[in-house]
Amino acid sequence: MTGALTLTLAALAYPAMLGVQTTSAAPVRVIANPSSGPLTEADRDFVVKVRAAGLWEYPVGQLALQKGTTPEVRTAGEHLIAGHAGLDATSRKVAKELGITLPNKPSPQQQGFVSTLSADSGSKFNTDFANILRLTHGQIFSTVAKIRATTENTLVRQLADQANDTVLDHITVMEKTGLVDFDQVIIQETSLPKVPAVNLTPPAPQPGEPEVVLTPPAGGAALPSGGASLPAGGASLPAGGAQLPSPTPTVG
Helix, strand or coil, rough: CCCHHHHHHHHHCCCCEEEHHHHHCCCCEEECCCCCCCCHHHHHHHHHHHHHHHHHHHHHHHHHHHHHCCCHHHHHHHHHHHHHHHHHHHHHHHHHHHHCCCCCCCCHHHHHHHHHHHCCCCCHHHHHHHHHHHHHHHHHHHHHHHHHCCCCHHHHHHHEEEEEHHHHHHHHHHCCCCCCHHHHHHHHHHHCCCCCCHHHCCCCCCCCCCCCCCCCCCCCCCCCCCCCCCCCCCCCCCCCCCCCCCCCCEEC
16 A cells, blocks of 8 residues: 555544544533433434535545446445435434434535545545545444444434444445555554544535435435446535535534
């Protein structure tokens, strides 16, 4: 694995999907008591960050279908699209029932992932794609389990079940590309770099801003078996790099 990839992973690595430990000042504090059970700050942040994950991983899946030069990379892209379309539908439903405001754009650092992979091509795209996605999914796997084990809210619990299955699937398809540098990935998973909290915060939607919907592949959100074309509609690739962060979305 090249030194350039090591630098890329060191610069970009962080808990891409959940980030609960950085966004909650008091994660166990109960902020609402809906009929589905007590809702904590950590629960709310989990729903928000599941949504934010799809907003960068779905377009990266589209990039894999466009740029991937091996069947395994393109298949991994299909799984990203299908998995996050399904998670997005669930997170939006849960958020509506719990009164949680969801972002329409990923965090600045997540947008940086998209920008990096948008600039890549050929074998460099394949390698960066597999390692960045394997790293980020590996980092958050235990966090999904923690939410599942601790939440008292039945809706959040259901979302965590789905997220657990999706993250494991995405870890698996990245490994099947044969491009994962496990030595570097494990080092980065166990030595998390310090990242400013503002870079991990997805911007809150503007008043009246249309809700972004991640369109499932043709035939539904089930994982495709191969050969899928780009889905019609859905999220478009973010333009440029990071945008100015807004305060963390809150309940209500």
